[in-house]
Amino acid sequence: MKRPDIWAVSLVAGLTVALLHPSPALAAEAVVLSKGHTDAVDVHYEGGALKLKVKDDTISPAVVRDPADVTFQVLPAAETLVPDLPSFAFLGTPGSKVWMLPQVQEQELLWPGWNTTTLKSGVFTGDKVQLSLVGVDGPGDVTLFDTNSLGTPSIKFRSNDGLPDKLDVPVHTHAHAGWVFSATGAYTLKFQADATLTDGTKLSTGPVDYRFVVGDLQPGGGDVELTVSGMPDGDQQPGTSVTLQAVQTPRGSLTKYQWFSRKPGEQDYTAIEGETGVSYTFTATRALNGAEYLVKLYDGSKVVATSAPSWLWVAFPDPGSSAAKTVTATINASDGALVISVDPENRAVTLPAAALNATGDRWESVGALKPVTVTDTRSAKPGWTASGQVADGFRTGDGKTFAGSYLGWTPSITTQGDQQGVVAGPVSAPYVSGQPHTGLGDNAALASAPNGKGLGTAQLDAELKLSVPTDTDAGTYTGTLTLTAI
Structure with missing residues (x-):
């Protein structure tokens, strides 16, 4: 038997951050x-x-x-x-x-x-x-x-x-x-x-x-494997109806279920009121992007089987959006301009092949974001903020995906002008369940210059860290990191 190929990730730009692992909780259920x-x-x-x-x-x-x-x-x-x-x-x-x-x-x-x-x-x-x-x-x-x-x-x-x-x-x-x-x-x-x-x-x-x-589990004695089917692959459009189905292996006589969800930022799973049947139907919304769902099977009050969690990914509403977002602004030429740029030879970043971390629970890879330049010629010196986001996540050529929030960064300042006061943005860690506002799935600051301290040219960089669960499918994943300056 061969170990599956480990994937590498390619993107337009990226950064890294330390991963904060919570201590494993003690679970008490069969x-x-x-x-x-x-x-x-x-x-x-x-x-x-x-x-x-x-x-x-x-x-x-x-x-x-x-x-x-x-x-x-x-x-x-x-x-x-x-x-x-x-x-x-x-x-x-x-x-x-x-x-x-x-x-x-x-x-x-x-x-x-x-x-x-x-x-x-x-x-x-x-x-x-x-x-x-x-x-x-x-x-x-x-x-x-x-x-x-x-x-x-x-x-x-x-x-x-x-x-x-x-x-x-x-x-x-x-x-x-x-x-x-x-x-x-x-x-x-x-x-x-x-x-x-x-x-x-x-x-x-x-x-x-x-x-x-x-081999196959035998009937009786609570030897039941419980799985969830029906979770769509890839990003869903808001408003899509999703029906999840609990599947017992082998099929038994127990029919009492309870569905649970854990939304982004929540520490614990919450029972979904009234959802005690073999299936659960709901509508996908952007607020549910990254939510986890699982189901438990009961014999009376005793939990006899618990499914692994299934993840929901929900796209941004615009069905015509591309992998890279574009921000357009009109600046009066006499007032100068704010420009963020990446040299053509630095627009592709390939992370090393991911490896199992020391605790054996994540595939991880660390690399570097190639230089990003911000030039501010505006005489009013209003200051600026440069940020980045992998809004549409990562995907393989055959459609396998994971969210951009599993990529994080640790920003740094390579060079800046003598009169500038550019400050590196905060660390944004790869997403871990229960830790909200992490990773680059949402907009994350790369650097900022306060009012009066932005005029000139600064070169920014960062360390990238990718950290995904071990059940992520093998493959070569590509995503687009969109950089903006305002």
């Missing part, structure tokens, strides 16, 4: 995780105790869950064949079927790993903890392994040659491996974390159950 990134074995040290949790990055913002509330699903698409290579003989007979969650991310599969990044240095002897697989109950064998740069496998945990298997993991580690199951069905994997404090105190979580289902 969920099935079947696609996206998760730190399945997430080690914490809290209140003098060592604990195992699950960091769920399949939603944004990420949440921390109790392993007892999580079912990890290895989808049927994970089926593969044991390669005919001696180094992989530990997986079984060449050509036999296995179900593998690979070491590198596949967008259509779950990508579980282990994580000690919350643990601080100097707390544990050797700055490490020991992770152990102490038991496996299921219809087949379970093996976790990784490979080096030459493709040589290294077994981390293996159930068919005796357990427990132990692995020393340094603090500040975020790692992934291939998870291989030899048969379909339900498994319980028992993981344990042990460590010794620097004062000699020994800590242990004891065995903690992790539930996996390989």
